[in-house]
Amino acid sequence: MTTIIYIALILMAFGMLLSFIRFVKGPNTADRTVALDTLTTIGTAALVLLGYMFHRYIYVDVALIYAVLGFIGVIVIARYLEGAL
Amino acid sequence: MIYFILILFLMILMIAAAIYSVYQKDLMYATIGTGIVSLALSILFYLLQAPDVALTEAAIGAALTTIIFVIAIRNTIRYEGDD
Amino acid sequence: MSAMEIIGAILLLIGSAFLFLGGLGIYRMPDTYNRLQAGTKATTLGAMSLILGVGFLEPSWMIKTLIIIIFIAYSNPISSHALARANYKRKHFPLILHGDVKEMDAYREVTEKEENKEEKK
Amino acid sequence: MDNALFDLLDYAVYGTAILVMLIGIYGALAKKSLLKIVIGLSVSDSGLNMLIVAIGYLKGGTAPIFSPGYLDGTNKLMVDPVPQALVLTAIVIGFGVTAVALALVIRLYRHHGTLNIDEIKNLKW
Known part of the structure; x- marks a missing residue:
């Protein structure tokens, strides 16, 4: 069981690294915002898995907050790009 | 061992995003960079056994800071200007 | 290991694999819309599967x-x-490598018709 | 081996927090744009918060929250809760400071028409 959790965490770390490279390279504002969105989603899943590793029920609330509030920044940036803010 | 790798990875991510957001000329990209700094900082608080601080950092860093910076950029100019 | 743990372990592996594929797609895809597809669909499936x-x-x-x-x-x-939608309204059209433009990008015709109507008024 | 690794980790966490703080202070001191100065102050605030939380960390401790996962477990070691409470206040106050600074920046831009601090004469005396 522990090996599976380690494999999952390392795969997620590689996903975060690749999308961060896209954030640095991306030629456009929309590309960087997509990278931020992907990083937020992977971070939410990582928070839930780390909460399972620590065996504390209260730790899952942080992932809940990220799932509820993480997309507001992306929507505000999109409205700014559209010129409608 | 896995804690060591994770914390090292998150610290490198945080330093890289901070350097990027300070050196970038386009202020919109710098704002997105502060969002990534806030995400890495929140997971680091989580690994340092402070979930309440991580919750506050998530709520404020992910949503509110981005919103007020975007509103400020919309009311002023977007580029830093090298003249 | 009980049956629940086996199901959970399989879902966890599937979810982490899809999250990694989402990051890889963000890195490899050539266009903003392709990146949106890879970074949203694959990541959503991966996160839902892992949390389940x-x-x-x-x-x-x-x-x-x-x-x-x-x-x-x-x-x-x-x-x-x-x-x-914001990226399309900033005139960043999809990158089309082969084929006819007007057949593949059907939404551009609709927006151009609307713009022409507004100009005539 | 694990002990040596965790000792190294302590120094690495302190070093990272101080490094992020210094990057933010550099951005606030060396850049010309007022918005970039506010971004530098925000980054430096993040580094300071991380430094205070890392000081209160105890090796092998768990979070200081009384919930069923803590009361049932055999590990009764706890992280110091006082720095966490201080940082919890400092994050919210940092957000307020950032909001007020951005409001001042918008007022200055409407009055002077530029964000370059070399061209705003009212800031010099």
């Missing part, structure tokens, strides 16, 4: 994990839709 796997591993956490899944399932498509 944690819910199977620890059955008393099932209600909170289901709530997180519901929030991810409604918040991720909204943000990707807003980004794609």
Whole structure:
């Protein structure tokens, strides 16, 4: 069981690294915002898995907050790009 | 061992995003960079056994800071200007 | 290992594989719209599968994990839709490598017709 | 081996927090744009918060929250809760400071028409 959790965490770390490279390279504002969105989603899943590793029920609330509030920044940036803010 | 790798990875991510957001000329990209700094900082608080601080950092860093910076950029100019 | 743990472990592996593929797609795809597709669909499936796997591993956490899944399932498509529309309205059209432009990009005709109507008025 | 690794980790966490703080202070001191100065102050605030939380960390401790996962477990070691409470306040106050600074920046831009601090004469005396 522990090996599976380690494999999952390392795969997620590689996903975060690749999308961060896209954030640095991306030629456009929309590309960087997509990278931020992907990083937020992977971070939410990582928070839930780390909460399972620590065996504390209260730790899952942080992932809940990220799932509820993480997309507001992306929507505000999109409205700014559209010129409608 | 896995804690060591994770914390090292998150610290490198945080330093890289901070350097990027300070050196970038386009202020919109710098704002997105502060969002990534806030995400890495929140997971680091989580690994340092402070979930309440991580919750506050998530709520404020992910949503509110981005919103007020975007509103400020919309009311002023977007580029830093090298003249 | 009981049956619940085996199901949870399989879901966890599937979810982490899809999250990694989402990051790889963001890095490799040539266009903003392709990146949106890879970074939103694959990541949404991966996050939902992984969180459901944690819910199977620890059955008393099932209600909170289901709530997180519901929030991810409604918040991720909204943000990707807003980004794609904003990127299209800034005249960054999709990159078409082969084929006829007007057949593949059907939405451009609609927007050009609307713009022509507004100009005539 | 694990002990040596965790000792190294302590120094690495302190070093990272101080490094992020210094990057933010550099951005606030060396850049010309007022918005970039506010971004530098925000980054430096993040580094300071991380430094205070890392000081209160105890090896092998768990979070200082009384919930069923803590009361049932055999590990009764706890992280110091006082720095966490201080940082919890400092994050919110940092957000307020950032909001007020951005409001001042918008007022200055409307009055002077530029964000370059070399061209705003009212800031010099």
